[in-house]
Structures are given as C-alpha cells and as structure tokens.
Amino acid sequence: MNTKPKILITNDDGIYSDGIYALWEALSELGDVSVVAPSTEKSAAGHAITINNILKVKNVRRQGGFKGWAVSGTPADCTKMAVKEILDFKPDLLVSGINRGSNLGNNIIYSGTVSAATEGAILNIPSIAISLDSHVVDSWENSKEAAKDIAKHVLKNDLPKGTLLNVNVPSCSPDNLKGIKVTQQGAQYFKDEFEQRINPSKGTYYWMKGEIVDTDTSLEFDGRAVAENYISVTPIHFNLTDKSFLEDLKGQFDG
Amino acid sequence: MNTKPKILITNDDGIYSDGIYALWEALSELGDVSVVAPSTEKSAAGHAITINNILKVKNVRRQGGFKGWAVSGTPADCTKMAVKEILDFKPDLLVSGINRGSNLGNNIIYSGTVSAATEGAILNIPSIAISLDSHVVDSWENSKEAAKDIAKHVLKNDLPKGTLLNVNVPSCSPDNLKGIKVTQQGAQYFKDEFEQRINPSKGTYYWMKGEIVDTDTSLEFDGRAVAENYISVTPIHFNLTDKSFLEDLKGQFDG
Numbered sequence: 417m418n419t420k421p422k423i424l425i426t427n428d429d430g431i432y433s434d435g436i437y438a439l440w441e442a443l444s445e446l447g448d449v450s451v452v453a454p455s456t457e458k459s460a461a462g463h464a465i466t467i468n469n470i471l472k473v474k475n476v477r478r479q480g481g482f483k484g485w486a487v488s489g490t491p492a493d494c495t496k497m498a499v500k501e502i503l504d505f506k507p508d509l510l511v512s513g514i515n516r517g518s519n520l521g522n523n524i525i526y527s528g529t530v531s532a533a534t535e536g537a538i539l540n541i542p543s544i545a546i547s548l549d550s551h552v553v554d555s556w557e558n559s560k561e562a563a564k565d566i567a568k569h570v571l572k573n574d575l576p577k578g579t580l581l582n583v584n585v586p587s588c589s590p591d592n593l594k595g596i597k598v599t600q601q602g603a604q605y606f607k608d609e610f611e612q613r614i615n616p617s618k619g620t621y622y623w624m625k626g627e628i629v630d631t632d633t634s635l636e637f638d639g640r641a642v643a644e645n646y647i648s649v650t651p652i653h654f655n656l657t658d659k660s661f662l663e664d665l666k667g668q669f670d671g
Numbered sequence: 672m673n674t675k676p677k678i679l680i681t682n683d684d685g686i687y688s689d690g691i692y693a694l695w696e697a698l699s700e701l702g703d704v705s706v707v708a709p710s711t712e713k714s715a716a717g718h719a720i721t722i723n724n725i726l727k728v729k730n731v732r733r734q735g736g737f738k739g740w741a742v743s744g745t746p747a748d749c750t751k752m753a754v755k756e757i758l759d760f761k762p763d764l765l766v767s768g769i770n771r772g773s774n775l776g777n778n779i780i781y782s783g784t785v786s787a788a789t790e791g792a793i794l795n796i797p798s799i800a801i802s803l804d805s806h807v808v809d810s811w812e813n814s815k816e817a818a819k820d821i822a823k824h825v826l827k828n829d830l831p832k833g834t835l836l837n838v839n840v841p842s843c844s845p846d847n848l849k850g851i852k853v854t855q856q857g858a859q860y861f862k863d864e865f866e867q868r869i870n871p872s873k874g875t876y877y878w879m880k881g882e883i884v885d886t887d888t889s890l891e892f893d894g895r896a897v898a899e900n901y902i903s904v905t906p907i908h909f910n911l912t913d914k915s916f917l918e919d920l921k922g923q924f925d926g
Contacts, residue, residue, distance in 0.1 A: 461719050462716070462719035462745075462747070463718060464717035467714065467715045468712070470868075471865070471878070471879065472875075490717075492717070492781075496879070497877070500864055501865040522793060524911060525789065531717065531780075569923070569924075573923055598924050598925075610726070610751075610752060613725075619727075620727075620728070621727050622726040622728070624720065624722055624748070649924065650912060652911040653911060656779060656780075656907035656908060656909070658831070658833075658906040660831075661830075662855065665904070
C-alpha cells in the first residue's frame with residue numbers, strides 16, 4: 417500500500433532554478449513529488465494569469481532524477497494547469513519555492529511564489545510558499561529543513577480552507593537559526609523609485625529600483641522575525657475585505 | 672484660487688480603451704484629471720510589477736482633449752510611475768477603470784484594475800477601482816455616474832490608510848439601478864479549465880477558459896449585490912494575515 421503523500425511543487429524563479437531543485441530534494445524524502453513550474457523566471461508576476469494568450473507545456477529533466485513539466489505561463493497558471501490538466505490526481509500538499517529573496521510584509525502582493533500557493537489554497541489544496549531571505553545563496557540547507565518540517569506539519573495538521581502559509585527563512589548559518597515564529601504580515605515594503613536612462617538612439621527609458629524598508633520592531637511581524645534569525649510562518653488568505661471599516665462605510669452610505 | 676481636486680486615473684484595459692475615456696469624461700467634471708495608463712491591454716495582470724525589464728513612457732492624445740501618458744508596464748507600474756516620476760504633485764484621489772467586466776469575489780486577486788488602485792492605497796492616496804459588469808458595453812452612463820458619486824464621497828470623507836474601495840456597477844438600464852450597497856468580498860470565482868488544441872505543426876497548446884460561479888445568496892456580498900442591480904462598494908486592504916487562524920497556529924507550533 418502506497419501511503420506516501422503526493423506533493424506538487426512549483427515556483428516563480430522557473431523550473432531550471434536552484435531553489436526548486438533544492439525543494440525537490442527536500443520534499444522527495446517526504447513523498448512523491450510532481451514538479452510543474454514556469455519555463456522561465458516570473459519574479460514579481462503577482463497573481464497574473466494568462467487569459468489572452470496560449471499556454472504550452474513541455475517535459476523537463478534535470479540531473480539526479482528531477483523531472484517535471486515546464487509551463488509557458490505565470491506561477492498561478494502553473495498551479496491551475498497542474499491540478500486541472502497535467503496531474504491525474506489531486507495533490508495532498510502544494511509547496512511553492514524555494515524563492516531566492518524574501519516575500520515579507522506588503523511585498524507579498526507582488527510575489528509569484530505566494531500567488532502559486534494562493535492558487536493552491538483556492539483549489540482546496542493545503543499550500544505553502546517558502547522563500548529564502550537572500551539573493552546570493554550560499555546554502556539551501558536551512559530552507560530545505562524548514563520546507564520539510566513545515567510540510568510535515570501541514571500534512572499532519574492540515575490548514576483551514578482558504579488559508580495558506582507564507583514561510584520565510586533567514587540566511588544565517590544553521591547554528592544561529594532560532595526556530596519557528598508564527599507571525600503577522602508586517603509593514604515591510606519596497607521603497608521604489610525610477611532611474612531614467614537614455615538609450616543609444618537618445619530615447620528615454622526607466623528602471624524600477626529601490627530598497628526594502630522595514631519599520632516593525634516586534635517579533636510579532638514577519639520581517640522582524642526573519643531579521644532576528646527566526647523562520648517566519650504567516651497564515652494568509654485571499655479575502656481582502658477590510659472588515660474593520662465595513663460598518664463605518666455602511667453608515668456613511670446609509671446615513 | 673484653484674481648489675479643484677487633482678485626480679489620477681489609470682486602468683488595465685489600456686489608455687486607448689473606451690472605459691478610461693468614459694472615466695476621464697466623468698471625473699473631468701469634478702477636478703483636474705491626469706491619465707497614466709498601460710500602453711496596451713493588461714487584463715488579469717494581477718499585482719505584477721516590472722523589475723526585470725525597462726519601462727517606457729509616451730504622450731498620448733485622444734479626441735475631446737483627452738491626453739495622458741502611456742506606460743509600457745503593468746497597471747501597478749503605472750500608478751508607481753505616475754506618482755514617483757511623471758506627476759510633479761501627489762494626487763488627491765486615484766481612480767482605476769472603468770474596467771470592461773466585473774471584479775468580484777475571489778476574482779479580484781487577478782485584477783489589474785484593482786492592483787492599480789491597491790498601489791495607490793500603498794502610496795497613501797485615497798483610491799477606487801471601478802468595473803462594469805459586462806464585456807459587451809452598451810452604455811457607460813451608470814458607471815460614469817457611479818464613478819462621480821463615489822469619487823465625490825471619497826474626496827469628502829477620505830478613506831482609512833491602507834484601505835481602498837472596489838466598486839462594481841451592474842449593466843442594467845439606469846431606471847433599474849437600485850443604488851449603492853456596501854458589501855464584503857464574496858465567494859464568486861472563475862471555474863476554469865484548459866482547452867487543448869493542436870497547432871498547424873501538430874504541437875499541443877492550451878487556452879484557459881471557464882465560467883463565473885457565484886454561490887452567495889445574501890446582498891451582503893459583492894457578486895449578489897451586482898446581480899440584483901446594486902452598485903457594489905467593497906472596502907478592501909492588502910493585509911493578507913488570516914487573523915482568525917493566527918492564535919491557533921501559534922498554539923500548534925508552541926505546543
């Protein structure tokens with residue numbers, strides 16, 4: 417009897433990235449892993465889906481037995497395609513990542529990594545997004561351990577319908593890692609500006625650039641927890657209603 | 672003394688769409704309108720931003736005195752570019768739309784229209800997304816009136832920091848319109864599937880297709896309100912923390 421859990425993995429850095437390979441290695445110890453991921457990098461894709469263009473799928477093989485399907489669309493497309501078209505079973509768990517670079521605070525709304533997991537939650541699959549707080553990756557070890565631990569936890573405890581976990585792993589050495597902290601989405605944001613440049617034909621163009629700003633001081637919030645070497649686990653959902661303002665607004669329009 | 676409000680308008684259907692022209696006409700009666708919108712259609716762009724490619728801006732003029740800036744990026748890029756680079760003032764109000772097609776229930780997470788307004792809220796500008804519940808538009812009149820009324824309301828009453836309004840207008844005749852209903856994000860979703868086709872070279876490709884499903888029965892929810900000819904106004908925010916599950920999850924990891 418095969419009781420191994422069926423795990424779907426995806427990401428936004430693309431099927432050829434190091435992060436999804438590390439995730440595949442880690443989760444292959446837990447279950448049967450299927451990989452369906454974008455054919456190219458789709459960072460900052462937000463929750464885009466492809467409705468005005470075609471989607472293509474091709475088989476990919478990498479070293480060590482890694483095989484999967486590359487989809488020409490966005491991370492959200494990948495989750496939809498995997499569940500509705502490619503796989504002939506419903507996964508027990510979806511894990512998106514391991515993203516190169518954190519997805520913390522307000523910045524999660526831009527995240528393709530998170531959107532792929534959100535799509536999993538929409539499809540009633542327990543889902544996790546996992547990101548490493550570094551763009552220059554020396555080691556995936558902390559992230560692999562975190563992915564395994566939290567995947568095991570979710571397989572055992574399940575998640576409420578419509579809720580997913582946004583996990584961020586600090587880039588410290590394993591010795592300095594302080595453990596898991598359950599957090600709220602904090603105030604971290606990307607303070608962006610535009611750099612104007614001139615092309616060889618004297619035309620003007622722009623690059624978005626900027627820096628991450630985080631004013632949170634409490635470990636209750638995701639960015640602060642990661643800065644202090646905790647693995648941050650934030651339960652998020654996709655009901656955007658601002659319930660704290662709802663009654664007030666009703667009063668404004670009824671009054 | 673010029674006390675006219677400064678209003679920024681944008682959208683996801685692009686600067687040449689009918690909907691943004693209708694919005695420009697409507698809001699020009701209220702204030703000084705600046706238009707910064709995508710150069711081409713960006714429907715279902717979600718909250719994507721352009722970080723790995725350049726952005727270009729060009730001046731656009733249409734009939735009737737409509738002029739604006741076309742940005743080569745996403746709706747969220749347009750809001751950022753407008754506020755940080757193109758305009759030399761901070762707008763008093765941002766309105767995104769008028770979108771051809773509703774943005775209701777769970778489907779708002781895919782919406783470029785909503786994401787442009789969300790970006791406005793992030794930048795501390797009172798922001799509104801407005802969509803018409805029809806893809807075949809006979810008349811923009813209801814939407815223009817709704818845009819004006821709700822824009823006036825927000826200019827007068829302001830919005831809490833971090834909260835925006837998601838407005839959806841039914842496609843009924845003005846006579847059948849029942850007024851404004853303040854609602855919550857409901858359960859409406861797009862039940863998607865993939866249609867497989869074969870290209871002339873015998874390769875396989877897919878189109879996403881599907882239908883909108885709405886199981887809500889109460890006027891408390893956005894989709895139901897619009898179906899019953901109310902203008903739905905939903906206060907939304909971008910803090911995705913599922914607070915109802917937070918303490919439970921803390922208990923799981925601490926216990």
